Amino acid sequence: MTKQNKAFKFRLYPNKEQEELLAKTFGCVRFIYNKMLAERKEIYEKFKDDKEALKEQKFPTPAKYKNEFPFPKEVDSLALANAQIHLQNAYENFFEGRAEFPKFKTKKKKQSYTTNMVNDNIKLENGYIKLPKIKKPIRVKQHREIPADYKIKSCTISKTKTGKYYISILTEYEKNISTVKIQKVVGLDFVMDGLYVDSERGEKANYPRYYRQALDKLAKAQRILSRRKKGSTRWEKQRLKVAKLYEKTANQRRNFLHHKSKELAANYDAVIVEDLDMKSMSQALNFGKSVHDNGWGMFTTFLEYKLKEQGKQLVKISKWFPSTKKCSRCGNEKEMPLSERVYKCICGLVLDRDYNSAINIKKEGLCLLALA
Numbered sequence: 001m002t003k004q005n006k007a008f009k010f011r012l013y014p015n016k017e018q019e020e021l022l023a024k025t026f027g028c029v030r031f032i033y034n035k036m037l038a039e040r041k042e043i044y045e046k047f048k049d050d051k052e053a054l055k056e057q058k059f060p061t062p063a064k065y066k067n068e069f070p071f072p073k074e075v076d077s078l079a080l081a082n083a084q085i086h087l088q089n090a091y092e093n094f095f096e097g098r099a100e101f102p103k104f105k106t107k108k109k110k111q112s113y114t115t116n117m118v119n120d121n122i123k124l125e126n127g128y129i130k131l132p133k134i135k136k137p138i139r140v141k142q143h144r145e146i147p148a149d150y151k152i153k154s155c156t157i158s159k160t161k162t163g164k165y166y167i168s169i170l171t172e173y174e175k176n177i178s179t180v181k182i183q184k185v186v187g188l189d190f191v192m193d194g195l196y197v198d199s200e201r202g203e204k205a206n207y208p209r210y211y212r213q214a215l216d217k218l219a220k221a222q223r224i225l226s227r228r229k230k231g232s233t234r235w236e237k238q239r240l241k242v243a244k245l246y247e248k249t250a251n252q253r254r255n256f257l258h259h260k261s262k263e264l265a266a267n268y269d270a271v272i273v274e275d276l277d278m279k280s281m282s283q284a285l286n287f288g289k290s291v292h293d294n295g296w297g298m299f300t301t302f303l304e305y306k307l308k309e310q311g312k313q314l315v316k317i318s319k320w321f322p323s324t325k326k327c328s329r330c331g332n333e334k335e336m337p338l339s340e341r342v343y344k345c346i347c348g349l350v351l352d353r354d355y356n357s358a359i360n361i362k363k364e365g366l367c368l369l370a371l372a
């Protein structure tokens with residue numbers, strides 16, 4: 001038996017009183033987070049040229065600020081401890097080169113805090129959820145059941161820019177997963193203008209039309225916003241419109257990525273992808289935001305856990321593997337500028353550039369699987 005995690009996200013409907021308490025908690029968490037981050041930033045600036053010394057530095061803990069700025073009694077203290085863990089993770093991601101330096105939290109962005117299950121302090125029943133420090137349970141729109149043997153570990157309560165409340169409930173359960181014998185394998189080549197090209201049919205998995213149209217609409221709304229006078233009524237109105245469109249597209253993207261990864265996990269026993277460093281890629285290729293927004297990182301995360309749940313595998317091959325330069329038939333290598341859309345080899349192979357890469361990725365993955 002192995003322990004598995006699953007998160008469930010539901011819409012929350014707090015009443016006025018509850019909204020006020022949530023706002024207070026968001027505010028306290030933001031305050032402490034920013035305090036700890038400011039200090040961390042200072043230490044980082046001081047030691048950034050000496051990685052060894054930087055590693056030795058002790059970072060502040062919430063206890064330090066607790067005396068200086070006492071937390072209001074009515075605010076959940078677990079939220080504070082989690083703020084530290086979140087900052088710790090964000091900083092480590094930065095330190096390992098996976099993310100940018102953590103940013104300060106602002107009131108204008110999405111607000112959130114996380115609390116943990118301790119001695120049954122969280123209870124979900126009859127369309128209401130009881131949370132620590134909040135006297136009355138909050139109404140929740142539970143569109144799916146959480147199985148009885150799933151234990152609640154923690155909850156993250158959030159408020160979006162447009163004022164909607166959500167709760168993400170992280171659960172843990174035991175599952176007997178037997179490893180699947182690997183027979184059906186697919187390689188995926190990441191593509192910028194879509195999601196991926198697969199090694200089996202060479203077909204491009206692209207976002208649906210309605211999503212791309214929604215993205216265009218969002219871009220247009222953002223352009224209008226940038227022309228309006230900041231702080232004016234018209235600006236505020238447009239800002240809300242942008243935020244709504246942004247939330248809509250983010251949800252559409254998420255749903256699509258869930259759908260695609262589910263499909264792949266159902267059809268294949270192993271999926272091979274390249275272990276891409278999205279951050280440096282977007283910098284090196286000057287693609288700016290588009291790589292981040294492509295959703296590849298979220299997609300591989302979904303894919304990995306959906307495969308794992310079924311005893312299947314996601315195999316990541318080295319980002320240095322020359323998947324685009326190699327001929328997938330004879331193994332010869334040549335330079336492939338971005339402008340060349342078709343791979344033509346001396347052996348006679350003529351194949352779509354991304355299709356060729358996807359086949360190479362699959363082959364390399366098969367080698368790794370054979371070694372394992």
Ligand SMILES: [Zn+2]
Pocket residue numbers: 327328329330331332345346347348349
């Ligand atoms: Zn060849």
